[in-house]
C-alpha cells in the first residue's frame with residue numbers, strides 16, 4: 006500500500022526559475038515536482054503536488070491532508086514568517102509535517118529566522134535547495150507505513 010503525502014508550495018514558488026534565480030536557483034516548480042514525484046514513487050509514497058498564492062486555499066489543503074492522514078512536505082514561503090492561521094491548520098495534521106525552505110533562512114534577513122510553522126513540524130530542512138524536498142520525502146517514507 007502506498008502512503009499519501011502532500012507536497013505543498015506557498016506564495017511566489019510558482020515562479021521558481023524566474024524569481025531571484027541568484028537566491029532560489031534555476032530549477033522551475035514543474036521540474037522540482039517531477040523529481041519529487043519520481044523519488045516518491047521509488048519510496049512507495051503517493052504524492053500530490055500543489056502550489057498556491059492564496060492563503061485560504063493552502064489552509065484548505067492542509068485540512069484535506071489532516072482528514073486523509075497524509076504526510077505533508079510544506080514550503081510555506083512568506084507565510085512562514087507571518088501566518089498564525091497556517092500554523093493553526095498545520096497543528097491539526099495527524100501525520101508528520103516537514104517544513105522545507107530552499108534557502109538557509111537563518112543566514113538571510115533577520116525576519117526570516119522566525120517561523121510560525123516550525124513548532125508544529127516534525128522536521129525542518131533549510132538551505133539544501135531542491136535536495137531538501139527529496140530529503141523530506143525520504144524522512145516521511147521512514148515515518149509513514151507503506152506496508
Ligand SMILES: O=C1C[C@@](O)(C(=O)O)C[C@@H](O)[C@@H]1O
Pocket residue numbers: 016017018080081082083084085105106107108109110117
Ligand atoms: O518565499 C520564500 C521562500 C523560502 O521559503 C525558501 O524556500 O527559501 C524562504 C522564505 O523566507 C521566502 O519568503
